[in-house]
Amino acid sequence: MNNNMHGLSIVAQGLSVSVKNGDRKKQLLDGITFTIDPGEFICVLGPSGAGKTTLVRSLLGFIPPTTGTVSIGGLNPIRDAGILRGQVGYVSQQDVISASLPCERAIHYAAKIRLPTDTSAGDFQQAIDRVVHDVNIEHVRHTQVGTMSGGEMKRGSLAVELHSQPG
Numbered sequence: 001m002n003n004n005m006h007g008l009s010i011v012a013q014g015l016s017v018s019v020k021n022g023d024r025k026k027q028l029l030d031g032i033t034f035t036i037d038p039g040e041f042i043c044v045l046g047p048s049g050a051g052k053t054t055l056v057r058s059l060l061g062f063i064p065p066t067t068g069t070v071s072i073g074g075l076n077p078i079r080d081a082g083i084l085r086g087q088v089g090y091v092s093q094q095d096v097i098s099a100s101l102p103c104e105r106a107i108h109y110a111a112k113i114r115l116p117t118d119t120s121a122g123d124f125q126q127a128i129d130r131v132v133h134d135v136n137i138e139h140v141r142h143t144q145v146g147t148m149s150g151g152e153m154k155r156g157s158l159a160v161e162l163h164s165q166p167g
Contacts, residue, residue: 007038007073008087010059014068017054028054031068060090086114089166095157099146103156106145107131110160131159 017029029051036042044052057063059070061077061084070077072084097106107128115127132141135155140148145156 009038009073010036010088011071012059012068013070015055015058015065015070016067017051017058017063018066029058029065033068056090060088086164087166089158089161089164091154091157091161095145095153096160097145097153097156099144101145102142103137103145103148103152104128104132104141106156107141107159107163111163114160114163127163131162134162135159 012032012034015029015032016027018025018027020026032055044056046052054063058065059072059077061070061081064078072080072088075084077084097103097110101109111124111127115124119127132138135158137152137155137159140152143152145153148156
């Protein structure tokens with residue numbers, strides 16, 4: 001088990017998920033094996049119905065595997081959900097930042113939720129500046145989210161996830 005929560009690998013071994021569909025069993029994932037190294041950034045892409053959401057939900061512990069295993073830093077994401085909370089960043093297809101707010105204000109509100117309540121004002125602003133820089137959206141930090149490009153909005157959503165400094 002990795003006791004350093006900033007640097008987690010995600011490992012899927014023979015991951016399969018199936019569901020009952022009437023009298024039949026429908027295979028959603030079939031024998032998937034891979035490793036995501038600590039700090040690695042990945043995207044899950046594919047056509048509609050390919051199992052992208054099922055895969056991500058299985059990795060995050062929301063759907064138990066029918067067969068195979070998933071581990072995050074050596075921990076079981078279902079059994080050890082409380083320990084792993086906030087350790088894996090996830091940006092969904094649907095952006096999570098409000099279209100009516102300026103980008104920095106949306107990131108500010110996310111920081112209020114994700115950063116410790118005793119974070120000093122200086123450290124708070126530094127955290128916002130860090131994620132804005134990390135995802136390269138300085139040029140739109142004061143722009144209303146709804147007027148940003150799709151890629152800029154996605155990077156804003158990524159900035160929100162980076163507040164928790166996932167491993």
